[in-house]
Amino acid sequence: ETGVTQTPRHLVMGMTNKKSLKCEQHLGHNAMYWYKQSAKKPLELMFVYSLEERVENNSVPSRFSPECPNSSHLFLHLHTLQPEDSALYLCASSQDRGQLYGYTFGSGTRLTVV
């Protein structure tokens, strides 16, 4: 257990469904991140939140909608996804957005879009 908890661990959804991924950390970190990892590809940074404010959106399609209601929780709302969105979605947190000792990652949600 890393201190960053992601639920669910696995998710299968149809292209017309709406679902949400949840990330929770109680490390006292102020920055949280969503990454996407498709098969055989490097991790891609999707969103960055610092002190509950979105500070970065790396050209992510609008069918992915992040939400950060407080410093401990981060959500990724999904709707009308495509099969190519199937991937491992990873949440991470760090003390601050530019901090010294690196990020703490969750174990990820394995998403399959059918």
Added chain:
Amino acid sequence: DAKTTQPTSMDCAEGRAANLPCNHSTISGNEYVYWYRQIHSQGPQYIIHGLKNNETNEMASLIITEDRKSSTLILPHATLRDTAVYYCIAYYNQGGKLIFGQGTELSVKP
């Protein structure tokens, strides 16, 4: 953030030292070298980082060349559980983004 280059894959015998090289010839003076690893289908795990001096912790050692253009991660006694993808990242701490490359797939064999 500077680009890093790593071999795609490496093998290592169990119990032997695993030496994973990384080239970062364009690294700037304020960028740290970070190493993470990712065991299959899990989130990446922080291993070690350094700026100029060699570093050691309970997991590994990091050797950085004097010109800082390359570094080597050393796992002194590799075990089967060290089989993972290892990422070398040049990271600027002040508002930087942790950007992952392809990494090195290390296979530790019995």
